[in-house]
Amino acid sequence: xxxxxxxxxxxxxxxxxxxxxxxxxxxxxxxxxxxxxxxxxxxxxxxxxxxxxxxxxxxxxxxxxxxxxxxxxxxxxxxxxxxxxxxxxxxxxxxxxxxxxxxxxxxxxxxxxxxxxxxxxxxxxxxxxxxxxxxxxxxxxxxxxxxxxxxxxxxxxxxxxxxxxxxxxxxxxxxxxxxxxxxxxxxxxxxxxxxxxxxxxxxxxxxxxxxxxxxxxxxxxxxxxxxxxxxxxxxxxxxxxxxxxxxxxxxxxxxxxxxxxxxxxxxxxxxxxxxxxxxxxxxxxxxxxxxxxxxxxxxxxxxxxxxxxxxx
Amino acid sequence: xxxxxxxxxxxxxxxxxxxxxxxxxxxxxxxxxxxxxxxxxxxxxxxxxxxxxxxxxxxxxxxxxxxxxxxxxxxxxxxxxxxxxxxxxxxxxxxxxxxxxxxxxxxxxxxxxxxxxxxxxxxxxxxxxxxxxxxxxxxxxxxxxxxxxxxxxxxxxxxxxxxxxxxxxxxxxxxxxxxxxxxxxxxxxxxxxxxxxxxxxxxxxxxxxxxxxxxxxxxxxxxxxxxxxxxxxxxxxxxxxxxxxxxxxxxxxxxxxxxxxxxxxxxxxxxxxxxxxxxxxxxxxxxxxxxxxxxxxxxxxxxxxxxxxx
Numbered sequence: 001x002x003x004x005x006x007x008x009x010x011x012x013x014x015x016x017x018x019x020x021x022x023x024x025x026x027x028x029x030x031x032x033x034x035x036x037x038x039x040x041x042x043x044x045x046x047x048x049x050x051x052x053x054x055x056x057x058x059x060x061x062x063x064x065x066x067x068x069x070x071x072x073x074x075x076x077x078x079x080x081x082x083x084x085x086x087x088x089x090x091x092x093x094x095x096x097x098x099x100x101x102x103x104x105x106x107x108x109x110x111x112x113x114x115x116x117x118x119x120x121x122x123x124x125x126x127x128x129x130x131x132x133x134x135x136x137x138x139x140x141x142x143x144x145x146x147x148x149x150x151x152x153x154x155x156x157x158x159x160x161x162x163x164x165x166x167x168x169x170x171x172x173x174x175x176x177x178x179x180x181x182x183x184x185x186x187x188x189x190x191x192x193x194x195x196x197x198x199x200x201x202x203x204x205x206x207x208x209x210x211x212x213x214x215x216x217x218x219x220x221x222x223x224x225x226x227x228x229x230x231x232x233x234x235x236x237x238x239x240x241x242x243x244x245x246x247x248x249x250x251x252x253x254x255x256x257x258x259x260x261x262x263x264x265x266x267x268x269x270x271x272x273x274x275x276x277x278x279x280x281x282x283x284x285x286x287x288x289x290x291x292x293x294x295x296x297x298x299x300x301x302x303x304x305x306x307x308x309x310x311x312x
Numbered sequence: 313x314x315x316x317x318x319x320x321x322x323x324x325x326x327x328x329x330x331x332x333x334x335x336x337x338x339x340x341x342x343x344x345x346x347x348x349x350x351x352x353x354x355x356x357x358x359x360x361x362x363x364x365x366x367x368x369x370x371x372x373x374x375x376x377x378x379x380x381x382x383x384x385x386x387x388x389x390x391x392x393x394x395x396x397x398x399x400x401x402x403x404x405x406x407x408x409x410x411x412x413x414x415x416x417x418x419x420x421x422x423x424x425x426x427x428x429x430x431x432x433x434x435x436x437x438x439x440x441x442x443x444x445x446x447x448x449x450x451x452x453x454x455x456x457x458x459x460x461x462x463x464x465x466x467x468x469x470x471x472x473x474x475x476x477x478x479x480x481x482x483x484x485x486x487x488x489x490x491x492x493x494x495x496x497x498x499x500x501x502x503x504x505x506x507x508x509x510x511x512x513x514x515x516x517x518x519x520x521x522x523x524x525x526x527x528x529x530x531x532x533x534x535x536x537x538x539x540x541x542x543x544x545x546x547x548x549x550x551x552x553x554x555x556x557x558x559x560x561x562x563x564x565x566x567x568x569x570x571x572x573x574x575x576x577x578x579x580x581x582x583x584x585x586x587x588x589x590x591x592x593x594x595x596x597x598x599x600x601x602x603x604x605x606x607x608x609x610x611x612x613x614x615x616x617x618x619x620x621x622x
Contacts, residue, residue: 047434049449053452114342118340124333125326134347142355143592143596147350150350166350199333200338224440246445253451254561286445
């Protein structure tokens, strides 16, 4: 199990920068120039698609219909956003996703920590066996149909909790939490025990506050997973009012007629918007929340994400 | 007699330990219940692969042994689906496996910290964007009439390609977009390994007259070799995962011939077609192959003296 700590990350940066400043030969300089150019190009390739869609979403109908490169909005217009925001269905889907994301990531992380903490104690009888059973789920699983049948038997189909419960705990996150808990010195626990605290109290009062960074990391990753999940909806939900945002978008992005009717427009009556701009605007409003949490995500995954083997 | 006493006291000790840790078991309980119900119950559910499942009266489903598997392998569609899965997943690995390694090594040579950080930021981003959004972007860019890619192709004098419906262009599209989405995130693991390299190694190599290339070849690459092997093992375990979400969101009957993979097949047969036993058999086949592959690769890695993943 390898962790990159913030300190290590800084060290990597320092090390490499120092290293490269030692003696630059002509060949080295040429290499550097090519290397920088290469990564500049990569950066453009990574950013441009999102930029393109953002600019399209602010553009006029005729301009988007023609296509081409969009560095800036062509024929600036806000009418697409106006009609997308007036669509109640998309807000409903937004609401479903927000509920699922908040509940799922919060409860899921709590359960993950509760599972991982006892397993981090070597003295726990049966802990090794339980850990093995959890790890085994990473290697072998029932798969789509048995999962579907299970939820059907549990009467969870067409229930918003079908989008939450099956994804609550992942074996991977249990491993991350467990190895973090193992790095906490025993002295904390011992001191609390002398004060008469039991394990539950120790866990909530001492261990959790000590693990804020790891817990934040897992909460954020779990939130992104819930936010991006569309297949649970496809599998378990028929009722359209329980569709998650991603499932709703999928329907809209693959189907032009759906995109038009989603915003309640008749193309002949409202010529100021078209499917391309509607799709572009929808992509943007579903992506913005990810972009907002992205700096935090990045801060934390450099700080505390498990990298490397999946050793227990 | 003595042994009996020993066993008795051992049992007593276990009981004592369990009572001592009762609150730990209390914390563990919800998690254990979760894994039993939502991870192990579906495994029990795999038994319907050996039945002729009757959804209206499950209790009366007859046991048919391996008949579903026979049906699977003698069907016209499944061997093709299996081959598509292998082909797409191997092509993705073949193209996608070296890319993060090369990116990490090259980015490691970038000395400007701000530029390096910026590049990492944009490289990781697509990992956090859902396949639904990515598929939306792909559809927009690959649109045959006004998609940017085709507009550019036409400006360069080529003929517009409908990537999403053309059987010859669809698989390359899957591979390129997969590499695009995952290459940046894939570099993280190599950066972690590179950070573990002792700086003194580079310094003494410089004194001995080693250039950048020598240092990469003789210090950095050997240092990240164990990680490369781990990633390789994990890739082998995923050999029948061709990328379900991506294909599911992009494919259409026009490209079933080249792009229908085990997961999409299971979805259509099982969820849409309600042929539960047949589709579960296909799913079980996939899970077993994945298990065998990952355990086998891990053994192999250990045999050649490398650390495995478990």
